[in-house]
Amino acid sequence: MVQYFGTARLDASFAALSDATRRGVIEQLARAEASITDLAERFHMTLTGMKKHIGILERAGLVVTEKVGRVRTCRLGAQDLAEEAGWIASYHQRWSARFDALDDVIAELKAKEKMDGPERQ
Template sequence: MPNFQDPLDQTFHALADPTRRAIIARLVQGAASVSELAEPFDMALPSLMQHIKVLEQGGLLKSHKTGRVRTCRLDAARLGQAQDWLAEQRALWEGRLDRLDAYLKDMTAKEIPDDPQP
């Protein structure tokens, strides 16, 4: 498993897997035990625990163990950081594309016709 140092890298790595995104979607509804989280997936519990570990490292969930039951809950702070980064990137690219559009319109307006009139 890659060792990401930057928290944003850890978050996007955690979100890169569809199983982990499904776990996040379930936790939006509220806290759940690992057994409850495992129900929709056809995988062994140790495999699911690896996904839980990646989500914890990505700062997207927190878990605690009471007796034999490990309960997980969503920690949405990092999702907000990821959303902020995506919004910055979107604004940057929208600005670039707007400038490109204006440039192309300007170039089209200045085009010399292929068949100039005498």
């Protein structure tokens, strides 16, 4: 099994991305920077609720905030998701190999069934 040394980072990233609202915030910030107030309005939630979501995204390195005056603006963080994508890809390869092997077994069973003829009851 592949060992990942950045497990704390992976845990934080996947935990942050496990929530639909936080994934929506990432999508929104990929289009343009936004204040926490704007994000709260867009997602129909309280300012306090949005601050909690932003805090989780910040701890994962996915979002960076900057306070200018009374406005806290959010933008995408510098962290790319290459490590997370690599982790997913490794499991995708494993499952693809398993499904390919299963396809082979099914093909063999179908070929054997044709050779043996229809089942008699």
